[in-house]
Ligand SMILES: NC(=O)c1ccc[n+]([C@@H]2O[C@H](COP(=O)([O-])OP(=O)(O)OC[C@H]3O[C@@H](n4cnc5c(N)ncnc54)[C@H](O)[C@@H]3O)[C@@H](O)[C@H]2O)c1
C-alpha cells in the first residue's frame with residue numbers, strides 16, 4: 239500500500255487532515271493518513287496522550303503502529319495538539335474518532351464526546367471544512383449533528399461564515415490488525431446528505447490509494463452508513479454467540495464444538511471465521527455496540543426486531559459464568575485456591591481490557607475468595623489500573639507457580655504453544671481450563687492433567703469426588719463446605 243503514496247504525493251495540493259480523538263481508532267487513522275502522504279494533525283483532550291504521541295510514543299499496544307508513528311512524527315508530516323483553534327485553522331477534512339462508550343447503568347451510547355468534539359470544532363472554524371464522522375454512533379446521529387452544525391453557524395456574519403459539510407465514514411478496523419485494516423480496508427462506506435457530490439469527491443481523493451487497489455466504495459446516505467457499521471458488529475457478535483449457544487448443548491450431551499465449527503465453516507455461505515467457541519466477545523466495540531443498537535431500536539419503536547441481540551448478549555455473558563462453574567468444580571472451593579489466569583486483554587495482540595471476558599472472570603474468581611494471579615503479555619498495566627487488587631505476574635512461569643488451577647482466557651501465541659511439560663514442574667495441581675479452545679485436550683489428559691474446555695462435556699472432578707476432597711485433609715474444607723454443596727445442588 240505504501241508503494242502508492244508517491245503518486246499521491248505528486249498530486250498536490252492534497253487536503254490537510256485532522257483526526258479528533260487519538261485513541262485506538264484515531265491514532266491509527268492519523269498515522270495511516272500520514273503514511274498515505276497527507277499532512278496530518280491529531281487532536282485529543284487528554285494532554286498525556288498528546289505529549290506521548292508528539293514524542294512518537296504510542297500510549298497503547300498495536301502491532302505495526304509504533305513504526306508508522308515514529309516515521310511520520312520524525313518527518314513532520316504527523317503532529318499532535320490539544321488546540322481546537324489550531325485544528326480548525328489547519329484542516330480541510332476533520333475526522334471525528336472520539337469515544338462513544340455505553341452510558342453508565344444504561345444500554346445506550348453516550349454521545350456527549352461526539353457532540354462536544356463537533357461543537358468545539360465548528361465554533362473554531364473560520365474556513366470551509368468537511369467533517370467526517372468515524373466514531374460508531376446510533377442511527378440518526380449524523381442528521382442530528384447536521385442540525386447542531388447549522389445551529390452553531392447560524393448568526394455568524396455572512397462573509398466569515400464557513401461552509402461546513404458533514405459525511406459519515408464508519409470505521410471497521412480490528413484491534414491487533416488496525417494498521418492493515420486502515421491501509422487496506424475490506425470496504426469503504428461514505429454516507430452523505432442529499433448525495434453531496436463535493437464531499438464524496440473529496441473523500442475519494444483522501445482514499446485514492448485504497449480505491450486504486452480495488453477497495454469497494456459504498457456511497458450512500460447518512461442512515462445507511464451508520465447502520466452498516468452497527469449491523470456488521472451485530473452480525474459478528476451473533477456469529478460468536480451462535481457457536482457458543484451450541485457449546486451449551488455439547489457441554490451437556492457431549493460432542494466437539496471445534497469440529498462442529500469446522501464442519502459448518504466448510505459451507506461457503508457460512509464461513510469458518512468468527513465461529514471460535516470460548517469465553518466469547520468483549521472489548522470496546524461488540525458488547526457496547528449491540529446494546530446501543532437494541533436501545534436505539536427501542537427508541538425508534540423497532541425494538542422487537544433487534545430483541546435477538548439481547549439474547550446474543552446473554553449467551554455471551556453466560557460463557558463467563560461457565561468458567562466460574564468449571565473452576566469451582568475443579569478446585570472444590572474457590573476460597574483460598576491459587577488460580578493462574580492467562581490473559582487479561584479482550585483478545586490477543588491488544589492491551590485493551592475494556593469489557594474483557596478474561597479480566598471479568600479473573601475479578602469474579604478473586605471476589606469468590608480465590609488467590610488469583612494474572613499474566614498477560616501486554617495488558618497487565620491496563621488490567622492493574624482497573625483491578626489493582628489482583629496479583630499480576632511478570633511472566634507465565636511466575637503466574638503458574640504453585641497454582642491449583644490454570645485458566646487460559648486470551649489466546650496469545652505464547653499460550654497457544656504451551657505443552658503440559660512446560661507447566662508440570664511449576665504447578666501444585668495439574669488442572670487446566672482452556673477458555674479459548676486452543677490447546678490439544680487429549681495431549682494434556684494423556685499427561686495426567688484434569689483438562690476442561692468450553693463447548694466440551696466437563697472432564698473435571700465430579701460432585702462425589704469434590705465432596706471427598708473437601709471433607710478430607712484439605713484445610714479449605716473448613717470453609718463452609720455445606721454452603722458450597724447446597725449452591726451446587728441449587729444449580
Ligand atoms: N477501537 C476500535 O477498534 C474501533 C474500531 C472501529 C470503531 N471504533 C469506534 O471509534 C470510536 C473511538 O473508539 P476508540 O477505541 O478509539 O476509543 P478510545 O477511548 O481509545 O479513544 C477515544 C479518544 O477520544 C478522546 N476524546 C474524548 N472526547 C474528546 C473531545 N471532545 N475532543 C477530542 N478528543 C476527545 C479521548 O481522550 C480518547 O483519547 C468509538 O466510537 C468506537 O466505537 C473503534
Ligand SMILES: O=c1ccn([C@@H]2O[C@H](COP(=O)(O)OP(=O)(O)O[C@H]3O[C@H](CO)[C@@H](O)[C@H](O)[C@H]3O)[C@@H](O)[C@H]2O)c(=O)[nH]1
Nearest residue numbers: 409410411412413478512513514518519520521523584585
Ligand atoms: O470466533 C471468534 C472471534 C472473536 N471472538 C472474540 O470477539 C471479540 C471481538 O473480536 P474482534 O472482532 O476481532 O475485535 P475488535 O477489535 O473488537 O473488532 C470488532 O469491533 C471493531 C469496533 O467496532 C470493528 O471495527 C471490527 O470490525 C470488529 O471486528 C474478542 O473478544 C474476541 O476474543 C470470539 O470469541 N470468537
